[in-house]
Ligand SMILES: Nc1ncnc2c1ncn2[C@@H]1O[C@H](COP(=O)(O)OP(=O)(O)OP(=O)(O)O)[C@@H](O)[C@H]1O
């Protein structure tokens with residue numbers, strides 16, 4: 001396995017971050033996580049991948065906005081950063097969204113690239129419940145980032161780490177932004193502001209499409 005530590009940038013291939021999420025809506029916590037990991041791991045690009053059918057959220061009976069709205073908000077939020085892009089792989093695949101499929105699709109599209117999947121501390125904590133989770137670590141390195149309210153750790157993975165490729169999991173502290181999509185949705189619904197929690201264009205898109213809100217947010 002190649003050494004994936006940031007200090008050993010020896011691979012001739014591109015280094016691509018993968019920021020998966022439901023992005024309902026995308027917020028500044030997502031953008032800061034992607035930007036910080038891109039800087040620390042010297043990434044050429046970070047691909048944001050909105051989920052198609054986030055099966056665990058559906059299982060928890062959480063309603064999710066239409067995929068095209070989540071996709072467009074993600075495009076708007078990332079448009080100004082030349083290193084950020086958005087992929088439709090999870091939106092264009094039928095059925096439940098599994099990260100193992102996301103990574104296989106992105107690997108097929110970028111055969112020479114090294115992939116770094118970015119997760120917040122909460123998502124990392126539940127990774128053992130993900131479909132075919134052991135295969136994930138063969139396809140990408142994982143970067144778990146800190147998130148207010150969640151402990152950043154890999155104790156739950158400890159007894160599996162031996163079986164995983166070396167240097168496959170990194171933990172990283174990032175500036176704390178206590179922002180969640182759930183809180184943004186609640187604010188919009190209650191007519192409270194989401195300015196500065198999400199990019200300006202996303203505030204305007206939520207308003208234009210009347211997402212979440214009963215009272216309006218502008
Ligand atoms: N404020 C944040 N700081 C660090 N990581 C975050 C933050 N918000 C979300 N993430 C991470 O971004 C990824 C995508 O998250 P997601 O789109 O589900 O947003 P969310 O805010 O957790 O949404 P929801 O509140 O609807 O569950 C996950 O890996 C999550 O852990």
Ligand SMILES: O=C(O)c1ccc[n+]([C@@H]2O[C@H](COP(=O)([O-])O)[C@@H](O)[C@H]2O)c1
Nearest residue numbers: 020021022051054056098099100130131
């Ligand atoms: O592969 C799985 O089974 C799986 C289960 C839950 C979440 N994920 C991925 O984790 C990322 C964050 O998911 P979410 O639901 O917190 O927005 C996103 O890329 C999801 O596809 C993946």
